[in-house]
Structures are given as C-alpha cells and as structure tokens.
Amino acid sequence: MGERLTLPVPENLHATYAVALAAPPADPRELAREQVARLIRPPLRDLVLGMLASPLLTLDLRPAAEFPPLPMDLLAAYGASRAELGALSAASHLLAVRAAYRPGWPPAHEWAARAVAGAVGTALSMPVVDGFTPQVLGRDRLERSLPGPDGTVRLTDWILLPHTGGPHGFWFTTNGLARFGLPELLTENVPPTLVEPWGRLLNGLSRRLLDLWVERLHADELPVFVDLPEVVSVGLQDVAAAQGIEEPMLREVSVRLRLDEPQGDAPAVLTVLAAEDGPDRLEHLCAALFGPS
Secondary structure, eight states, rough: SSSEEEEESOOOEEEEEEEESOOOOOOOHHHHHHHHHHOOOOOHHHHHHHHTTTEEEEEEEEEEGGGGOOHHHHHHHTTTTHHHHHHHHHSEEEEEEEEOSSSSOOOOHHHHHHHHHHHHHHHOOOOOOETTTTTOOOHHHHHHHHHHHHHHOHHHEEEEEEEBEEETEEEEOBGGGGGGTOOEEHHHHHHHHHHHHHHHHHHHHHHHHHHHHHHOOOSOOOOEEEEEEEEEEHHHHHHHHHHHHHOOOOOOEEEEEEEOOOBBBOOOOOEEEEEEESTTTHHHHHHHHHOOO
C-alpha cells in the first residue's frame, strides 16, 4: 500500500448555469452587470464584475429549443418544485452563463457564474439551473451559497451526496468535488443504519481533501500533479466546517483512499475505505467519530 496518491491537475475548470427566460432581455450582459452591482456585496462584487468584463465568462442567449433539453427528471429528483419545472418547460429562451478559471482558491469560475446567473434570475423572477449537479437553485439557497465578506462558503451548498440502494447496502458518490478539480468520492455497501452518519463523514472528508488540495496549488505556478496522502484524517471540525459552523471538539478518525482510474467514459474516483480492514469497519468509524448511536 503506497503512502501518496498522485492526482493530475486540470489546466482549467468550467462552470455552467442556465437561466430560464419568459422573454429575451435586450442586452443580457448589461442586465447582468447592473444586477450584480446592485445585488452582490463586495469583495465578491469586484471579482464577479471583473470576470464579467473578461473573456473568462460568457453569456449565450438563445431560444430554448436551440439548447439540449434540460434533464427534467433529474431536476425533479434533486428537489425542483412543480412551479419551477413549469417555468423551465414554458421558457421561450435560455441564458447559458459559462465561466472558466484555473484550479485553486478562490474558485472564481463557480462563484462568478453562479452570481451572474442568480442576479439575472432574481431580476426576472426566473429559475436558475446549476448545470453541474444538475439542480434548480432557489433564490435563498443561491444567495446563501455565495461567499460572505470573509470569503468562506458552506461546502454542502456546492456538493451533493446522492446514494442508491443495492443488495449489500448503499452506494454513495459525491457530486461536486470535480468543480474544484478533485475526483469525486465513492463508498460502496454502506449499511442502511449508517446513511446519515456516513453522509456527514463524507462531507467532512470532502472539506479536508479540498483544504489539502488547495494548499498544494501554488498561485505563482500551477503544478501538473498533486500528491495527497493515501490515509487521511477527518474530524468533527471538518464535518462542522463543511456546514459553515464551528466545532470545538477535536475527535478524528482515519480513512484510506484508493484512486480508481477512469473506466470508459466514467471519470476517476477516490474510493473511501476504512484505514484498518475488518468486519463492521464502517460502523466502528462512525461510532468513533460521532459516538455510539
């Protein structure tokens, strides 16, 4: 068993959001600029306006029929309301907001694209679709997900933890770490009684891995590869930080990561395993971190 995992660093990361429109605005870029200046607080406002004035952020306004159909079934499965689905179906036009940026912090491509799409959607009272998830972002959630004056965000506003049942338990896969250039996390055969605590543990692990990843992405020169430890500690403080809160207790457990290379069209993933193998290993991890149920 090796001690390090070597991960490739993408040259650029991309974000895509769609705003459903009942009628096309005369000048979407000017509308976006006005609404960002009115609705977004500094210092995020300056970052967004800078991206909006650059070729790194593009606005593509077209009749809805000229875009690929939106995945209505998935949007409904991820919580879209009947009213939101109706507005998407009735939209005459879509505004695609796309941004690109290098890996690292801040994730300017995501912050800027989401802020612009949200500002336009708020101005026109129309729904915004996160193309990565995919998910309809309500106004409150969208505003809450953007960084405050101190530049911090709740990671749980940027990743999802979908899980599906199987004959030997639940299959978890994160959906959102790739926004930052990392592989998604995978765990197989999670017992039904651990769905809630294992989801919390994966949120904390995502936060810890993102911190390790960003530390290694130097601002002056982007590396081609980054080494991460194969065995990673995740603690209650990481779980709390993923939710934007603080936790004074320092309790931690260790997990082992296995890099599974791409299979066909499927991207590489990091499979999460107990650092020490054995029966009931996931139960022991959750009990050690969160206390006995």
